[in-house]
Amino acid sequence: MPSVRILEAGDPRPGPGLLATRLVGHYVEHGTAPYLANTRHRVLLADVDGQVLPLVVNDGDDSRCYLTSPYVNYISYAEDFARSVKERAVRWGLLAFIRAVRAAIPRRHLDRVVYVNHWLLATGPELALSTPQLAALTEALQARFPEHAFVFKRASAATAEEVERGDSPSRLHAIFNRQMYRWRHEPGLKPPREFRQDRGLLQRHQPHLRRLTTAEPDTVSRLGALYRALYLDKYSELNAHFTPAWFEAALQQGALEVYGIDVEGGLHYFVTCFEAGDELIGSVVGHDPALSRKHGLYRAGVSHLMRLAEERGLTLNLSSGSGEFKRKRGCTPWTEYELLGFEHLPWRARHSWSLLRGIYNAVGPRVFTALSI
Structure with a gap:
C-alpha cells in the first residue's frame, strides 16, 4: 500500500534540495496572496512514497486566476481567448458555445477544489504517480477534503488512458487540457x-x-x-x-x-x-x-x-500556445490531460463536472488543432 502524508505549514519539511521546497515552499508558509494578487489559497504538500507534490486548496471563491480556478480556466479564460480570434464567424461561434456552457455549469460546482501537482506556474513537472499511488492519494484527499473536487495537473495520455479503464481503483476521470510543444x-x-x-x-x-x-x-x-x-x-x-x-x-x-x-x-x-x-x-x-x-x-x-x-x-518543454511558431522550429505537439476526482460529491456537482469533461474531450482537441494553439 503506498504511503501518503499531507504536510502543512509547521510540519517537518522535505529536504531543502527538493524542487517542491525550492519552488513552492514560500507558498506553504505564507499562502498565495502575497505572491499572486488575484488568489488567496492555502498550499500544502503531499508526500507519496517520497514524491513530494504541491496541493493548492481553493475553498470556492479564492481565485480570479485561470491557474487556480477550474471555472475561470475552462470557461472565463476560454471566453477571453475566443474574443481574440480574428475570423469573425469563428469568434462568434466560439463565444456562443462558451456562453452556453457557462449557463449550464454553475461556478460553485467547480471552484471548491484541491489541485494536485500544481506548481503555480502554467507548466509544472509531469505527474509521475502510479495507478495505486493515485488511488491512495485520492483516498487521503477525500478523507481530508470531503466537499472538494480534485484536479491532478499535467497527466500524460498514457496516465489518462490508465485511469479511464473500468477497473482503475482511483475513480478518476481524464479531461483534455491543452496541446503542449516539446523540442529535443x-x-x-x-x-x-x-x-x-x-x-x-x-x-x-x-x-x-x-x-x-x-x-x-x-x-x-x-x-x-x-x-x-x-x-x-x-x-x-x-x-x-x-x-x-x-x-x-x-x-x-x-x-x-x-x-x-x-x-x-x-x-x-x-x-x-x-x-x-x-x-x-x-x-x-x-x-x-x-x-x-x-x-x-x-x-x-x-x-x-x-x-x-x-x-x-534535456527535452525543452515550451508549454502551449503559438503552435505554428513552435512547429516551424522543430517542436512536436503533445497532449496534456488533467485527472478529475468528483465521484464523492453530490449529484449536481458530479453532473457539472461530467458535462464539462464531456464537452472538452469532444471539442477541445479540434479547437486547438484548427486554431494552431
Whole structure:
C-alpha cells in the first residue's frame, strides 16, 4: 500500500534540495496572496512514497486566476481567448458555445477544489504517480477534503488512458487540457530554416543576454512591468497577477532561472525556466511587445532556451500556445490531460463536472488543432 502524508505549514519539511521546497515552499508558509494578487489559497504538500507534490486548496471563491480556478480556466479564460480570434464567424461561434456552457455549469460546482501537482506556474513537472499511488492519494484527499473536487495537473495520455479503464481503483476521470510543444536536439538532423534564423538573432543579442540573480528594486519593478505588458495588458486580466514579492522570490531562490536581454539602453525582455527530471521547462516571459517585434527578442529567447536544453541534454518543454511558431522550429505537439476526482460529491456537482469533461474531450482537441494553439 503506498504511503501518503499531507504536510502543512509547521510540519517537518522535505529536504531543502527538493524542487517542491525550492519552488513552492514560500507558498506553504505564507499562502498565495502575497505572491499572486488575484488568489488567496492555502498550499500544502503531499508526500507519496517520497514524491513530494504541491496541493493548492481553493475553498470556492479564492481565485480570479485561470491557474487556480477550474471555472475561470475552462470557461472565463476560454471566453477571453475566443474574443481574440480574428475570423469573425469563428469568434462568434466560439463565444456562443462558451456562453452556453457557462449557463449550464454553475461556478460553485467547480471552484471548491484541491489541485494536485500544481506548481503555480502554467507548466509544472509531469505527474509521475502510479495507478495505486493515485488511488491512495485520492483516498487521503477525500478523507481530508470531503466537499472538494480534485484536479491532478499535467497527466500524460498514457496516465489518462490508465485511469479511464473500468477497473482503475482511483475513480478518476481524464479531461483534455491543452496541446503542449516539446523540442529535443537531434544530432545530425538539419534544423529548420526558422530555427537557424532565430539562432542568428540569439548570436546578435548574446553580448546583452544575462542571467538575473539579484532582487534589486529596479530589476524587480522592470520584470513586473514587462510581465504585465504581455500577460495582462495584451492577453487577459485572468492571468496570474504576480506581485513584486513573487519576482523577488524567483530571483533570490534560484530554482527558477531568469534571463534578460538588454536593447536600446534597457531591459526589454526576460524569460524564465527550470529543470524537472529530464525536462527544461520554459516558464514566465515578459517583454515590450513593440521592441520585441523590432529586435526579435521573443525569437532569440526561445532559441536561448533551446540552446540551454541542448547543452544540458534535456527535452525543452515550451508549454502551449503559438503552435505554428513552435512547429516551424522543430517542436512536436503533445497532449496534456488533467485527472478529475468528483465521484464523492453530490449529484449536481458530479453532473457539472461530467458535462464539462464531456464537452472538452469532444471539442477541445479540434479547437486547438484548427486554431494552431
